[in-house]
Amino acid sequence: MTDRRIRALAVLAATAALLAGCAGAPAEPVPTPTTADLSTYDPAAHGNGVALLPAPGARDSVIRAMRAAGGVEVAGGYRDAASGRELRVSRVGDEQTWTAEVTVDGAATSIVVDAGDAWVRPSPAVAGQLALPAGQWSCVSPEDPAVQRWMPLVQPVDLVTELTSDASGLTAPADGSVDLLLGEDGAAGVLTVATSGPSLPSRLVRADEVGTFDVTFTNWGVEADVTPPASC
Numbered sequence: 001m002t003d004r005r006i007r008a009l010a011v012l013a014a015t016a017a018l019l020a021g022c023a024g025a026p027a028e029p030v031p032t033p034t035t036a037d038l039s040t041y042d043p044a045a046h047g048n049g050v051a052l053l054p055a056p057g058a059r060d061s062v063i064r065a066m067r068a069a070g071g072v073e074v075a076g077g078y079r080d081a082a083s084g085r086e087l088r089v090s091r092v093g094d095e096q097t098w099t100a101e102v103t104v105d106g107a108a109t110s111i112v113v114d115a116g117d118a119w120v121r122p123s124p125a126v127a128g129q130l131a132l133p134a135g136q137w138s139c140v141s142p143e144d145p146a147v148q149r150w151m152p153l154v155q156p157v158d159l160v161t162e163l164t165s166d167a168s169g170l171t172a173p174a175d176g177s178v179d180l181l182l183g184e185d186g187a188a189g190v191l192t193v194a195t196s197g198p199s200l201p202s203r204l205v206r207a208d209e210v211g212t213f214d215v216t217f218t219n220w221g222v223e224a225d226v227t228p229p230a231s232c
Contacts, residue, residue, distance in 0.1 A: 050199040065198040076215030093224030139232035
């Protein structure tokens with residue numbers, strides 16, 4: 001097993017561990033994509049050329065574009081293959097200032113991060129694990145386990161970086177996007193990337209023996225409306 005596949009599986013396993021302490025159907029298979037045929041694609045006439053790059057170069061282009069774009073709205077989740085339990089995430093903002101809500105078994109934990117400050121309002125199950133009051137805002141460090149336990153799900157650049165480390169190729173561009181194949185010939189999933197303007201992703205789907213991620217990225221450049229919910 002390669003180091004890249006180990007890292008991707010580690011993210012899946014870490015996310016599965018989040019569900020283990022909180023109380024099905026197996027993960028849905030990822031559709032097999034078609035192979036790329038770039039014979040009719042003219043980047044000089046249109047497009048950002050990401051579809052012409054080798055897989056590692058395309059992945060690097062996506063990560064650079066994400067960092068440059070700043071904020072983004074993220075929505076989606078993770079389903080554990082063994083139990084069928086699901087963790088849902090919604091998140092708005094850039095790498096330093098953002099808000100998020102993570103829902104497990106219908107109970108939500110809210111997070112607000114503003115540079116060096118962070119606030120967490122945990123669900124009852126999560127509060128019991130963190131020794132924090134349930135349903136109340138607590139001021140913590142961004143490095144506190146109350147925030148870090150949800151990584152990389154709540155940091156889009158980190159999530160894409162880790163879950164695309166085994167990128168192996170690209171499909172033919174169509175309808176303004178191209179799929180970056182994950183795993184051998186896309187067996188593990190795809191990252192859908194824009195072929196015009198910045199090479200920003202719109203959706204990440206990945207399935208492995210541990211579980212399934214399905215996350216969308218919209219409204220690139222958005223700024224989080226952060227109001228400190230409590231004093232620190």
